[in-house]
Amino acid sequence: MANILIVEDEEPINRLIKQNLALSGHVCDQLYDGKAAKQRLASGASYDLIILDVMLPYIDGFSLMQYTREIPVIFLTAKSQLSDKLAGLGSGAWDYLTKPFEMLELIARVHLILVKTQKADQKICIGKTEIDLKARKTVVDGVETELTRQEFELLEVLILNQNIALSREKLLDLAWGYDYAGDTRTVDVHITKLRKKLNLERQIKTVYKTGYRLEIEKEKETRCASGKKSIS
Ligand code: CA
Numbered sequence: 001m002a003n004i005l006i007v008e009d010e011e012p013i014n015r016l017i018k019q020n021l022a023l024s025g026h027v028c029d030q031l032y033d034g035k036a037a038k039q040r041l042a043s044g045a046s047y048d049l050i051i052l053d054v055m056l057p058y059i060d061g062f063s064l065m066q067y068t069r070e071i072p073v074i075f076l077t078a079k080s081q082l083s084d085k086l087a088g089l090g091s092g093a094w095d096y097l098t099k100p101f102e103m104l105e106l107i108a109r110v111h112l113i114l115v116k117t118q119k120a121d122q123k124i125c126i127g128k129t130e131i132d133l134k135a136r137k138t139v140v141d142g143v144e145t146e147l148t149r150q151e152f153e154l155l156e157v158l159i160l161n162q163n164i165a166l167s168r169e170k171l172l173d174l175a176w177g178y179d180y181a182g183d184t185r186t187v188d189v190h191i192t193k194l195r196k197k198l199n200l201e202r203q204i205k206t207v208y209k210t211g212y213r214l215e216i217e218k219e220k221e222t223r224c225a226s227g228k229k230s231i232s
Helices: 011-023 034-042 061-067 079-090 103-116 149-160 168-176 184-198
Strands: 003-007 027-031 049-053 073-078 095-099 123-126 129-132 137-140 143-145 204-207 211-214 221-223 229-231
Touching: 003 011, 003 034, 011 027, 011 103, 027 034, 034 061, 049 061, 049 103, 061 073, 073 103, 095 103, 103 149, 103 168, 137 184, 149 168, 149 184, 149 211, 168 184, 168 211, 184 204, 184 211
Parallel strands: 003 027, 003 049, 049 073, 073 095, 123 229
Antiparallel strands: 123 129, 129 137, 137 143, 204 211, 221 229
């Protein structure tokens, strides 16, 4: 779970980003203009990551870079600002996305940065199932359960996009890539195996006419034996 600042003047976009990052378990602060962002950052407020729109009222995203200190930044830019994007990377941003962007893409970029800065959760507990993303190990009720590489890759995508409904096509693409020589039935087969092996029949929901969703209830979060984040 990370502490993320969203600076975006378009309220619907700002709200959508917050909602999606909250589903992934992150805590977000929202600001809507450059002046407020400057004040917040200059006050020494600490964040794990900033999602920063380029075109903002009062002070633009690039100018705000001098206040972000060591905090990683993902810029949001319009497609027409191609040269600006490059300038953005030159001024220290870690990544950028062009508008309109897919929320799943943003979540993936956020996760990558959090992994790099070691702010991402490496161990996740869902009920009696423990998943170690770094060691690629799964333990069910104290017993190590072996997953195939493909099963683990699919599980990772479900965890990364927890509480979001994903189509079979999207799961296939995110887990194994466009070049993967399977069809969407392969997703069903692997979901069945994951549910059974990890005892996640209740948590991996079938979404009617869409695909699947890994449901993790935030309010039931507890600590697991290892002291890491636990969700039951
Ligand atoms: Ca804007």
